[in-house]
Amino acid sequence: MLFLMNDVVLNLDTLELAPPVAARRFARLSHGFVDRLGAELFSESPLLPHRDVERAKRLAALIVAKTPEINAALFVAPAVDCPFDQVQSRYCQISIEVMGLLYERQKHGVLTTVEADRQVWRRLAA
Numbered sequence: 837m838l839f840l841m842n843d844v845v846l847n848l849d850t851l852e853l854a855p856p857v858a859a860r861r862f863a864r865l866s867h868g869f870v871d872r873l874g875a876e877l878f879s880e881s882p883l884l885p886h887r888d889v890e891r892a893k894r895l896a897a898l899i900v901a902k903t904p905e906i907n908a909a910l911f912v913a914p915a916v917d918c919p920f921d922q923v924q925s926r927y928c929q930i931s932i933e934v935m936g937l938l939y940e941r942q943k944h945g946v947l948t949t950v951e952a953d954r955q956v957w958r959r960l961a962a
Contacts, residue, residue, distance in 0.1 A: 838935045839896040840908035843952035844885035845939040846893050848900070862901045870902050875923035878911035905929050910957050930956055 837848045874895055877884055885892040899909055910926040934955055941947040 837900070838907065838939055839893075839900065840930065840935065840938060840952065840956060841885045841892050841896055842910055842912075843947070843949040844889075844892065845935065845942050845947070846885065846889070846896050847939075848893055848897055862898065865898075865902060867902050870898055871925055872920065873898070874909065874911050874925060875913075875920040878913045878923050879918050879920040880916070882911075882913040882916060884911075899927070903927070907935065908956055926957065928956065 839846045839848055877891065877895060881887055884895075896909065899906055906927045906929055908928045908930050911923055912925075913923045938947055938952060938955060941951065
């Protein structure tokens with residue numbers, strides 16, 4: 837499964853997404869808890885998907901375990917070590933076509949933050 841985190845397409849191993857034991861363990865967690873966890877991680881490291889891909893994949897897998905229809909998350913921290921409540925987050929479901937396009941561009945080293953924003957997040961749109 838592909839998951840877009842900010843401007844990085846993560847390739848998640850589908851066998852690790854929801855094993856029965858993990859699914860039962862995570863069932864008690866709320867989406868708010870997962871959102872706060874993401875905010876805490878990004879407040880420490882605003883470039884998490886670039887700097888710690890494995891940690892970003894674990895966060896993405898947790899998001900998918902809680903809300904399977906989501907395949908993209910955006911976390912925006914104003915500064916390193918900012919308070920976690922200053923980190924903004926957004927979630928969405930993007931089409932397989934857009935995800936495939938972003939993944940191919942990333943594999944070829946030409947996916948940019950601006951392109952991911954234009955295709956998905958539209959924060960820079962005028």
